[in-house]
Structures are given as structure tokens and as C-alpha cells.
Amino acid sequence: MTERGDGITLLDEDGKTHEFSLVDVVEVEGTRYAILQPSDQADPAVVFRVDGETLVAVEDEAEFRKVAAAIEETAEYDDVEIVDDEATDDGDLDDDAHEESGGGPVM
8 A cells, every 4th residue: 555655656658757756645526536746846746546556647627626626625735736737848647657666556
């Protein structure tokens, strides 16, 4: 089981690795989402849907806004800035970004 602060490595569609630390896993309307902070703390956190042992990029704008709103309502995350993958310019992560390391699947 992956814990808060554990390292996670994801592969994008070009096979490039991206390092993150797990901020938390939250549940919104029965679906779990992983909040990941890029290892470069200057970059904003990103949100992935947890689908079994796979982290799936949230590409649907309505779904993203619903999750971001739920996170923003939680006082614990007042200082967490979340960005949509489309707003990043360092390459989108694959729809089926798989966890490669970091202690096992996010559960």
C-alpha cells in the first residue's frame, strides 16, 4: 500500500518518466483520485483517477472541476495548487499512466 509522501514514478506516452510524491487519495462521488505532487515542488499538483492498479489522467473537464472543487473545499489542502494536464507544457502523461515504482499500487 502506498502512503502519503511515498514516491511514485509514472511513464508518459513517450516512455519518459515523471517523479511524484503522493499527497493523498480522495474519494469523490464513489470514485478515488490520487493527488500527486511533482518532485519539482515548484510545479502544481496533478490529479489522477485510481482505476484498480492504474492511474488514469483526468482529461474530462467536468470531472476535473468536480474533483478540484471537492479538494478545494477541504481545509487540509488550502495550500495545494492543482493544475489540469492541459495547462502543463512539459508533456501530457499517458491516459493509462502506470505506476512503475513507489511501493505498489495506490490503494
